Amino acid sequence: MNNCLLVDTHLHSDNSPDGHHSAMFICESAAEKNLKAISFTDHCEIDVFYQDHYDRSTVQSYFEVLKARDAYRGKLVVLRGIELGEPTYNLALAEKVISRLDYDIVIGSLHNLRGLQDFYYMEHFTVEETKRYLTEYYDELIRMADWGRFDTMAHITYPLRYFYSRSGISVDMNEYKKQTDELFSLLAEKEIALEINTGGLRQPLNKLSPEADLIKRFRELGGKYVTFGSDAHYVEHLAKDFDKAAEAAKYAGFDCCVFFQNHNPMEIPF
Ligand SMILES: [Zn+2]
Numbered sequence: 164m165n166n167c168l169l170v171d172t173h174l175h176s177d178n179s180p181d182g183h184h185s186a187m188f189i190c191e192s193a194a195e196k197n198l199k200a201i202s203f204t205d206h207c208e209i210d211v212f213y214q215d216h217y218d219r220s221t222v223q224s225y226f227e228v229l230k231a232r233d234a235y236r237g238k239l240v241v242l243r244g245i246e247l248g249e250p251t252y253n254l255a256l257a258e259k260v261i262s263r264l265d266y267d268i269v270i271g272s273l274h275n276l277r278g279l280q281d282f283y284y285m286e287h288f289t290v291e292e293t294k295r296y297l298t299e300y301y302d303e304l305i306r307m308a309d310w311g312r313f314d315t316m317a318h319i320t321y322p323l324r325y326f327y328s329r330s331g332i333s334v335d336m337n338e339y340k341k342q343t344d345e346l347f348s349l350l351a352e353k354e355i356a357l358e359i360n361t362g363g364l365r366q367p368l369n370k371l372s373p374e375a376d377l378i379k380r381f382r383e384l385g386g387k388y389v390t391f392g393s394d395a396h397y398v399e400h401l402a403k404d405f406d407k408a409a410e411a412a413k414y415a416g417f418d419c420c421v422f423f424q425n426h427n428p429m430e431i432p433f
């Protein structure tokens with residue numbers, strides 16, 4: 164099997180509030196599936212860092228990953244990562260978190276707008292709200308890209324999952340072209356990767372995040388790298404649907420995906 168289908172750069176252990184398995188058990192499952200490399204990227208939500216005890220869980224995650232990395236040496240490449248949510252809400256804290264431990268990969272992500280809860284917890288949306296929220300969402304992603312202290316940007320169509328599953332609203336991404344173009348140009352300029360997140364395929368929306376046409380636009384605007392992330396919270400989802408991620412990346416004009424080691428992009432040709 165092509166190696167790009169066997170490297171998962173985004174997954175969660177039980178050191179994430181919504182994770183279900185220990186790092187060691189995840190490594191055992193990944194090795195059984197013959198995966199080549201995995202990055203543990205437990206959540207660290209900067210806006211609720213102390214309230215929700217990410218100060219402790221991120222350290223716990225890091226050291227459990229080190230232990231697992233030693234135990235699986237020679238069998239599976241285990242990489243140290245973090246999913247840094249909402250870094251722009253407190254850049255000083257975000258800087259501190261990513262520089263206090265040696266990470267292979269930092270994922271930049273956004274789950275909630277300023278003063279609002281995670282889209283996951285929101286129960287209903289009107290069409291007017293979806294437009295306002297998405298405009299704000301892309302403004303915030305642009306600010307994040309402008310800051311740029313991360314290796315790949317996760318699930319850039321995250322709110323679409325919940326607009327659809329909670330209120331049956333589908334979004335025409337062409338309406339946000341100006342913002343997504345600006346975002347892609349910034350990511351390209353800073354050589355930050357775009358993540359192709361397959362988690363959306365396990366949602367009612369049933370789509371990659373982002374979809375192939377947006378990945379293609381990223382490429383057209385000079386995007387250099389893509390990462391594949393399952394966003395697995397259960398071992399059965401490790402590297403899930405990576406054939407679809409590869410198909411979309413090829414359609415977009417990429418001939419490889421990457422994973423990160425000490426923040427260096429390592430290419431895996433298709
Ligand atoms: Zn996320």
Ligand SMILES: [Zn+2]
Nearest residue numbers: 173175246394
């Ligand atoms: Zn995640």
